[in-house]
Amino acid sequence: MSDPTLTLTADKAVYVAGETITVSAAYTDEATESETLTISGTATDSAGNTVTATTVVTVNSQTPQHMDVTVTDNDDRTYAKTDDQPGVATFTTTA
């Protein structure tokens, strides 16, 4: 299981007071889903004799999952979440 990642991006580097600040929070987080797989084999010779065998394996798959994101700043602004898609959430506040 890989660790989740988060990247914050602001839509501008410099804002004039009163402007809207838009912040995108892009994240990756994969959950592991395990599935048991039974594999069966049959062998047949020229005389028609058959033999079977099975083996059981586990298949792990990584699926993206939703994360709850919160945004704050050092001036105690309130950030409103304006979009929340899998992998990215968007927030706005006033500069």
Place this chain on the structure above:
Amino acid sequence: MPLKPLTISGVATDAEGRSVSASVSVTVNEPTLFGSSIVTSDGVNHYDAFDAMFGDIKIDRTYNALNASPPKYQSTWAAQDVSHNAASATSFKYNPADVLSGSKDTVLNSFFSTLKPGKTRWWTYWHEPDGEIYGSPQKFTAADYRAAFVHINVLAEAHVPAGVDARAFLCVEEYSMRPANAKGPATPRPLDSFYPGDFIQSVGFDVYSGWNESSPYTLTPSAQFDKLFSLAAALGKPLCIPEFGTQATPPTGVTMTRAQWMTNALRYLRPHADQISWICWWNDGFADLTGDSAASTIWKNMCLNGWNGTP
């Protein structure tokens, strides 16, 4: 327009409780605000009259009396600032020993917890403490002043509501920063002796011509302001001018008018606009601009148009 660094932080948490954080740094370019005092020394509140005189006061400087409980800002003036959509700059006075004993915590906690959102709420503890620290007799020490200011800031950090932009400023006399040979005090009053700490967000200097000197209008803008910019820059802070004023009548032999003094000062300050948070005219007593059409028009243009109104 001071540039204010802003650090935006985010935390993402998944269903399994794993979390990750990140941050991004941006800059907010804040315009210099121009405003005025609104209550004269006789206690009369002139908000509407001064707001009309200056077109639109963007920041309102008020003074709470010694041991005010509650501070009048809390009971009266804050609502005025909200209704006028103005920023606030208010100061209060409690003796450092009382602050440090904790006996003022309740009134201060109430003050901070009732600050209003919207515009910035600048606050300071004991404006012009340089007079008490370095005057004769000394009323309190620089160390006690710093410790009391720090104590109050701890209360502020605990009680200012989320979403309220409250900022601490320091307020000292420009006069105290002058060298003795340039109309300054006989004994040096070093700023760092009473600077309370990095939580201060703007370093304020009350700038006058004609109050602490026998020959007003004789100091050049450079002589008055250069050292202030240097002091604030050394601390990594913008400066503010909580009181800005001069008398109407020049002394014998000086032909400069008050409007000319204002013009010279503002033209000198404009190139430093990104270092100045706000300026309030001291509209009281000898500096009252009532009836001074030339000077009041200059200040009205500054309040209405910011630096674009510079004469």
